[in-house]
Amino acid sequence: MKKTEIAEIVSAIAVVIGLVFVGLELRQNTAIQRITATQTLTAQYVQALEVMAAEGEAACAYVLGINGLDNLDDDDRLRFFVIMFQIFRAAEQLHYYSGEGMVEQRIWRGFERQIHEVSHLPGVQEWWALRRDWFSDAFQAYLDGLIATGTTREPQSYGNHSCLAPSG
Numbered sequence: 001m002k003k004t005e006i007a008e009i010v011s012a013i014a015v016v017i018g019l020v021f022v023g024l025e026l027r028q029n030t031a032i033q034r035i036t037a038t039q040t041l042t043a044q045y046v047q048a049l050e051v052m053a054a055e056g057e058a059a060c061a062y063v064l065g066i067n068g069l070d071n072l073d074d075d076d077r078l079r080f081f082v083i084m085f086q087i088f089r090a091a092e093q094l095h096y097y098s099g100e101g102m103v104e105q106r107i108w109r110g111f112e113r114q115i116h117e118v119s120h121l122p123g124v125q126e127w128w129a130l131r132r133d134w135f136s137d138a139f140q141a142y143l144d145g146l147i148a149t150g151t152t153r154e155p156q157s158y159g160n161h162s163c164l165a166p167s168g
Contacts, residue, residue, distance in 0.1 A: 047086075058083060066121040084127045085134070091115050092139040099138075116146050120153045 058079050064071040065080030072080055091111065098108040118124055125147060132140050 047090075064123075065127070066118075066123040068123045069126045071123070080123070081127065081131070084124065085131065087118070088128075088135065088139075088143075092135050095139055095142055096136070115143075116150070117153075119143060119146050120150050122153070 057076075061072065061076040061079035062083055064076060065084075069077065069080075094103055094108060094111050097103045098105065119128065128143065128147070132143070135143075
């Protein structure tokens with residue numbers, strides 16, 4: 001065997017090893033991107049929910065609003081609309097990135113169950129009917145499909161919650 005033939009074989013082997021290495025690096029990079037996207041989007045979703053835990057007025061607007069928009073005065077209506085927008089915008093991003101393979105399906109399924117439940121509350125359905133056009137066509141179709149797969153839930157009772165007490 002000539003030196004040039006040996007050099008070509010060694011060169012070909014080096015190219016194959018290099019391609020395998022690049023493939024492994026890309027695979028690892030994709031996994032890291034998936035984890036980062038999942039963490040970022042999860043944090044955005046949780047932030048939307050944290051507002052209700054931190055602010056009593058937001059919690060009251062949510063409690064009243066999920067039972068129907070007629071329960072809300074103008075201030076609480078604004079709060080409720082902002083809370084719903086934040087929650088569903090984060091859900092839209094999770095839905096999109098899940099479809100792109102950037103969110104782990106096992107994580108997405110948990111969010112999907114929560115979105116399914118929330119989307120069947122009467123006030124949320126009223127809000128969605130008014131604001132669905134603010135979202136992508138794909139997310140509209142997705143959420144409309146979720147809503148169609150169940151029945152509207154009964155109004156939620158939170159017992160003696162302070163925002164349910166009659167004013168006077």
